[in-house]
Amino acid sequence: MLPRFVEAGRSRPVDLVVPGSSIDEVVAPYAAATGPGTVALESGEDRLVARYDGDAVWLEVTTRGRTTEHRSRRHARPDGPVDAVGLALTGTHVTALTRHGGAWVARARVDLQHRIDTRDEAWLTRLTSDAPVAGRFGQLGLRDIRVASNADGTPYRLEGRVVLTATSAGPGFFDTAHTSVWALDPATLDLEHLSDLFFRRPDAPGAYGDHATHLVRDGDGWLVATSTWGDFDRRRPGASVGVNLAEATADLLTGRHLLDTRALSLPTEGLRSVGVWDPHLVRTDDGWLVGFVSAPAFFTFHPALASGPSLDTLTLRSAATDRIATEGTTLLRIGGDWRVLASDGPDSRRRQRRRYPIFDLDLRETGTVAAPYPTNIPWPTLLPEGDSWLLVAFDGTRHGGPIPGYGTHGDVVFLRPEARTTV
Numbered sequence: 001m002l003p004r005f006v007e008a009g010r011s012r013p014v015d016l017v018v019p020g021s022s023i024d025e026v027v028a029p030y031a032a033a034t035g036p037g038t039v040a041l042e043s044g045e046d047r048l049v050a051r052y053d054g055d056a057v058w059l060e061v062t063t064r065g066r067t068t069e070h071r072s073r074r075h076a077r078p079d080g081p082v083d084a085v086g087l088a089l090t091g092t093h094v095t096a097l098t099r100h101g102g103a104w105v106a107r108a109r110v111d112l113q114h115r116i117d118t119r120d121e122a123w124l125t126r127l128t129s130d131a132p133v134a135g136r137f138g139q140l141g142l143r144d145i146r147v148a149s150n151a152d153g154t155p156y157r158l159e160g161r162v163v164l165t166a167t168s169a170g171p172g173f174f175d176t177a178h179t180s181v182w183a184l185d186p187a188t189l190d191l192e193h194l195s196d197l198f199f200r201r202p203d204a205p206g207a208y209g210d211h212a213t214h215l216v217r218d219g220d221g222w223l224v225a226t227s228t229w230g231d232f233d234r235r236r237p238g239a240s241v242g243v244n245l246a247e248a249t250a251d252l253l254t255g256r257h258l259l260d261t262r263a264l265s266l267p268t269e270g271l272r273s274v275g276v277w278d279p280h281l282v283r284t285d286d287g288w289l290v291g292f293v294s295a296p297a298f299f300t301f302h303p304a305l306a307s308g309p310s311l312d313t314l315t316l317r318s319a320a321t322d323r324i325a326t327e328g329t330t331l332l333r334i335g336g337d338w339r340v341l342a343s344d345g346p347d348s349r350r351r352q353r354r355r356y357p358i359f360d361l362d363l364r365e366t367g368t369v370a371a372p373y374p375t376n377i378p379w380p381t382l383l384p385e386g387d388s389w390l391l392v393a394f395d396g397t398r399h400g401g402p403i404p405g406y407g408t409h410g411d412v413v414f415l416r417p418e419a420r421t422t423v
Contacts, residue, residue: 173407
């Protein structure tokens with residue numbers, strides 16, 4: 001039995017530049033620079049500049065000998081004193097920001113996809129900046145939080161702390177985010193940023209910020225299952241999302257890594273599916289279980305579960321096709337039995353909204369997690385702590401002002417069992 005949970009704390013790590021990182025570490029198009037005034041990123045003859053003249057902020061982009069200016073009519077002028085100016089390259093987007101009292105606000109943003117191939121690895125190796133602070137892009141918020149685990153499903157720990165993966169939000173949505181790795185102290189709820197993971201794809205060149213990731217320690221190596229959200233655009237003909245798998249022996253808990261992947265074929269036989277995401281892998285005595293999300297359409301989606309003797313021989317075991325806005329599929333052992341947890345979002349059917357359902361392995365609902373449900377679609381990340389539990393969720397709180405729009409969420413929300421009193 002799971003207890004009833006109440007909120008116990010929140011965290012919101014925001015860093016435009018990963019502390020202590022350098023521009024030489026950038027291996028994917030996630031870089032940033034900050035300074036007291038105009039700052040720039042350059043690669044060869046390409047130049048990206050955030051300009052500030054004491055009154056307004058705008059972007060200048062120089063490619064192939066041509067310079068264009070990008071200024072927001074509504075948001076170029078800061079409302080008060082500027083502490084710093086920032087420039088962020090996240091995927092194919094470049095954004096100019098200002099900082100006021102510790103909060104970053106976007107002032108201009110432009111998509112570079114028709115001017116520069118920012119995912120080209122050769123272009124990235126030439127990236128430089130003379131800004132006072134420059135390095136890997138950090139995050140405006142965290143979402144898709146998942147416990148990194150051993151292959152048997154138990155949490156992976158680092159010197160007593162629990163390792164988590166998260167989607168580090170950029171100043172936009174899918175293609176401005178990437179995967180990051182964190183260490184959580186369950187006692188103090190302190191979070192430490194450990195590393196960032198980026199991915200090569202088997203079917204396209206370049207470096208991608210794919211995310212919604214599960215990190216698994218398997219023997220002496222790592223399995224990294226990630227969702228190909230890094231360039232998703234539902235307007236693109238044939239748009240889809242898949243799951244790729246990386247295998248690595250490097251220390252993925254420090255620095256940054258660009259990982260080679262192969263497609264992880266998740267079975268959707270008998271389902272109408274335009275995409276799959278949110279992988280969660282566990283190896284049991286009977287073989288592998290893989291939880292994921294399948295979408296009959298964008299954006300209608302439901303949990304599914306595959307099983308098989310290996311990750312290359314999976315078959316569909318079950319699917320909760322009665323759901324229309326449920327994701328974050330998570331496998332968890334409760335009381336000795338494997339259960340599947342998920343998150344019913346606010347766009348679900350009336351009786352299924354804003355709740356954490358618990359399913360058996362046939363995806364028949366057996367109960368719910370009794371916990372406050374933050375905004376957005378927080379994943380049910382439950383962490384066993386001795387004879388108790390810690391629930392790590394997130395919400396839809398944004399950061400960065402109106403220009404980034406949806407996608408900069410969210411706060412990390414911690415929930416502990418409700419204290420019981422006796423009379």
